[in-house]
Amino acid sequence: MTPTTETAAPYGTPDAPRLAVRGEAHLEVDPEIARIGITVAARGKDRREALADLTRRNTLALDLVKTHGDAVEHLETGHFSITPELGRHGRGERVRTYHGHVHITAELNDFTALGDLTTALADLDLTRVDGPWWDLRPDSPTHRAARQQAVREAVQRAREYAEALGTTLTALLELADIGAEPTPLPAPGGARFRRAAFGAAPADDEPAPLDLEPQRQHIHAQVNARFTMAPPQL
Structure with a gap:
């Protein structure tokens, strides 16, 4: 059975051989942003008292973050909860x-401001800081x-194959984007801070800012490309 034009075309023809290659890129760059998670806690025997303490500590944490001005690109409140704990004994x-x-x-x-902020937040009562998680902007x-x-890289690779056959590329048939995003990194990356205490540290005994080393970001991109070549002389 003679192949039809439709079945032969995807594999090329003697007059227009097809060449399929993959192009890849791997970049390693400094991060542009860093995220931290802040968990503020409060507890008390009275529900309103616990809520009032939580509100006060939440406001204190937010105000502390906002003092860093333009260094803070995004600030949002996520999960909120007030949970009663029942006594273990009795009916x-x-x-x-x-x-x-x-x-x-x-x-x-601003990663210098990040070190200052994480240290100050971790020094607050019943406040936990997680992170940082380094990233690039979308x-x-x-x-x-x-x-x-x-x-x-795909075009260069295709040209090298064509040159090995003593011919040249004639047309691009298809270019397919396989993906271009940061490769998954272990999470969380970087330091983790925790402080849970009832007594605030004296103002003249503040801890030194943390020196945080940004985690390099690995960017990977791939494309599939299909070309036609001039018939080689084999």
């Missing part, structure tokens, strides 16, 4: 104490650079 639903939590996420672009030019480099 009935007798509440022993109330636990309150508020989770805050802050995104910073619209970072690094993503575009990786994609463009992958395309150039």
Whole structure:
């Protein structure tokens, strides 16, 4: 059975051989932003008292973050809860104490300010700081650079194959984007801080700011490309 034009075309023809290659790019760059998670807690035997303490500590944490001005690109409050804890002994639903939590996420672009902020937050009462998680912005030019480099690498590879056959490329048939995003990194990356105490540190005994080393970001991009070549002389 003679192959039809439709079945033969995907594999090329003697007059227009097809060449399929993959282009890849791997970039390693400094991060642009860092995120930290802040969990503020409060507890008390009275529900309103626990809520009032939680509100006060939440406001204190937010105000502290906001003092860093333009270094903070994004600030949002996530999960909030006030949970009663029942007594372990006795009958009935007798509440022993109330636990309150508020989770805050802050995104910073100044890593010197990040060290100052994480240290100050970790020194607050019943406040936990997690992170930092390093990242690039979604619209970072690094993503575009990786994609463009992958395309150039595909074209160069195709030309090298054609040159090995003593011919040249004639047309691009298809260019398929496989993906261009940061490779998954272990989470959480970086330091983790925790402080849970009832006594505030004296003002003249503040801890020195943490020296945080940004985690390099690995960007990977891939494309599939298909070309036609001039018939080689084999």
